[in-house]
Amino acid sequence: MLTLRQTRYGSILLEPDLTHGKKIGLVNELLNIMFGDICQNTVSIEQGQRVENLMLKLRVVLCRIATPAVSIRIPSLGLHPKLYFYKDHRFQVTSFLAWFSIVCEIEEDCFEIQNKKLDFIGFTRARRGVESLIEKIPVAIKETVGKFGSGIRSHERLKNVYQAFICIGLNIDLDFEDEVCLNTVILSMSQSFDYINFNDFYLERFGGDYDESIVDDVVSFVKSVRPSKKKKPLNFSIATKRNLYQREEKKTWSYCEVCDSALYLESTEVDHRESKAEGGYGIIENGAIIHPICNRFKSDRDLDEVRADLFE
Incomplete structure (x- = not known):
């Protein structure tokens, strides 16, 4: 095997x-x-x-x-690693993860372009165009990695660029010597990714004539698959709790944010200053280390409300 x-x-x-x-x-x-x-x-x-x-x-x-x-x-x-995963003879983790994600979606039959499922034969139809775009406009890849970072954390953004390449490859018979084709590609990408200045990159060759319907299709598709900003977590992660405790351990004395009494850190809990019920997130800025009994008394109320109830 x-x-x-x-x-x-x-x-x-x-x-x-x-x-x-x-x-x-x-x-x-x-x-x-x-x-x-x-x-x-x-x-x-x-x-x-x-x-x-x-x-x-x-x-x-x-x-x-x-x-x-x-x-x-x-x-x-048989994706050629030198073209898809390498730059200047160095392996690019970001590109590999982006393409892995795309291939995974095609394998699972859940990759769609303009409400149509794309299988491996469909990708093969677009592949020559995709590889031309990777080779001819590396600025799209370079500036995406430059803005969102390299490695694991930005592969979804780079995947979005490659998805646009696939969409263009399916809609255009690419010929970079053809002015209309080149302008259509430039406008499709520049309107889809406003952080990349494609117009400056091809300023001398930009003429103005382009296929408006293809530009609209590509921009609409990219918008539909653009990764959304990750939501802040509602619960505290282990790492966040550890950071909260490490911050308190540096102090000579730590005090409960509910009752103002001294904390024995080995007998405490982490809770939300602003409760989850009121939209509070499990982030370090919203974390409070308090006594377990104070946590029960606080329940799902905000910290200010609990203190007012306790001391006023």
């Missing part, structure tokens, strides 16, 4: 540019892209089988990206 090590993924894990920590983060993010929180809830009597199933699904997507010729059961796209 083909192992993960035999896929392109196995080679990536051996990249000298990636530290051990980055490799672990990459593996974790691949699973998060595919399964979200599912992979974090595998503690059961069938844990081993569940993990194996997750890894088999992961293997399928990785094989779709690039697989040695020994595999005949999972036809590969």
Whole structure:
């Protein structure tokens, strides 16, 4: 059976540019892209089988990206790593994760463009155009990474750029020597991504004639798939609680924000200053370390309301 090590993924894990920590983060993010929180809830009597199933699904997507010729059961796209995942001979984690996410959605039959499902044959129709866009307008990739950062944290933004490339590739027979085609591409991208100044990049060649319907289609599609800002968490994460306690441990004495009495940190709880019921989030600025009895008294009320009830 083909192992993960035999896929392109196995080679990536051996990249000298990636530290051990980055490799672990990459593996974790691949699973998060595919399964979200599912992979974090595998503690059961069938844990081993569940993990194996997750890894088999992961293997399928990785094989779709690039697989040695020994595999005949999972036809590969054979994406050329030098074009898709590398820049200046350095492996780009952001690009790899972005394309992994796209291939994963196509594999799961949930990648849509203009209300039509895109399968691997559909992607193949757009592929020549996509690769031309990657090669001809690297400014789109460069400025996206420059604005949102490289690595794991920005792959959704770069994925959005590649989705636009696919949409353009399906709608236009790309010819960068054709003025109308070039202008249509420039306007499609510049109106979809206002942080990238495509007009300046191609200022000398920009003529003005373009296909308005294609521009509108691309802009509309990009808007529909643009990643939304992540919502602030309602509950406190383990890391947030740890930061709150570390801040208090530096003090000689800590005091309860409800009753103003001294805190024994090993017998305390973290609660919201502004309650969740009133829209408070589980962020460090909204965290208060208090006595357990004070937490029960506070319930889902705001801190100011509780103190007024206690002292007035």
